[in-house]
Amino acid sequence: MSDVINNREHRQKVLKELIMELHNGKSVEEVKERFGELIVGVSAAEISQMEQNLIMEGMPVTEVQRLCDVHAAVFKGSIEEIHREVAPEEREGHPMHTFKFENREIEKLINEKIRPDIEAFKNADSKNNILKLISDLNLLWDIDKHYSRKENLLFPYLEKYGVSAPPKVMWGVDDEIRAGIKDAKIALxxxxxxxxxxxxKLEDVINKINEMIFKEENILFPMALETLTEDEWFTIADES
Known part of the structure; x- marks a missing residue:
């Protein structure tokens, strides 16, 4: 047992070192080999837990996000390839599939609509550009449905299994995002x-949303897939 604990602590230490190397300017190519060696035989749950531990220790999410490119380089694919239980989340109708699909739609709205409209507003704060951004925020408010289902359907099951800290923290940030959208709309x-x-105000709320997507997909969702039973997923799907 002590060997297992020591190995886990060693991997945690190396993971932190790799993130700092990326922060200090090393390229993905320079660290990907060491990262690949680190995660041999390590489950997605443990990788997620290591990342969660780093965030809980105070490391900014933006720093942990630096690993995304390394994940992709090592696995020749996207970060989801190591943070997933393939069968459940890829089935249409499964709550996890729905949550991730919604995140892709949120990202699409931000990157293809809101960000270009912010740039247009910065160049000319005309009434037309202001109205475009107000319309964008009205669309973005649909995020409330995503968060409400996560909070009211998924979180109770995690708390039932004693996983209480991440839901509490995330619910608080969800509320900050809701308030941020309202605040930006009032400003406009x-x-x-x-x-x-x-x-x-717009950039602040967008950054928080992107960080929440990262936390959901790299901490919350893998944890939920490891924890909930198939029957519980069916119940969530029925109540969604």
Missing amino acids: TGYTGSVDETVQ
């Missing part, structure tokens, strides 16, 4: 001419 509807301040 009552626009007073402060482009920088308005853009900052």
Whole structure:
């Protein structure tokens, strides 16, 4: 047992070192071999747990995200290839498939609509550009449905199994995101001419949303797939 614990602690230490090497300028190519050696025989759950531990220790999510490119390089695919139970989440109708599909749609809205409209607003804070951003935020508010289902359907099952910290933290951030969307919309509807301040509100909420997507897909979802039973997933699907 002590060997298992020591190995886990060693992998945690190396993972942190790799992230810092990326932070300090090393390329993906320079660290991917060491990362590949680190995760041989390691389950997706343990990789997720190591990343969660780093975040809980105070490492910014943006730093942990640096591993995404390394994951992709090692596995010649996307980060999902190591953070998934293939069969459940790829089946259409499975709650996990739905959660991830919604995240892709959120990213699409942000990258293809909101960000270009922010740039247009920065160049010209016209009434038309303001109205476009208000419309974007109305669409973005659909994120509330995603968060509400996560909070009211998924979190109770995790808490039932004693997994309480991540749901509590995430619920708090979900509420911050909701408040951020409302705050940005108020700034636009009552626009007073402060482009920088308005853009900052928009950027802040977008950054929080992107961080939440990362936390969901690399901490929450793998944990849920490891924890919930098939019957519980069916119940969540029925109640969604």
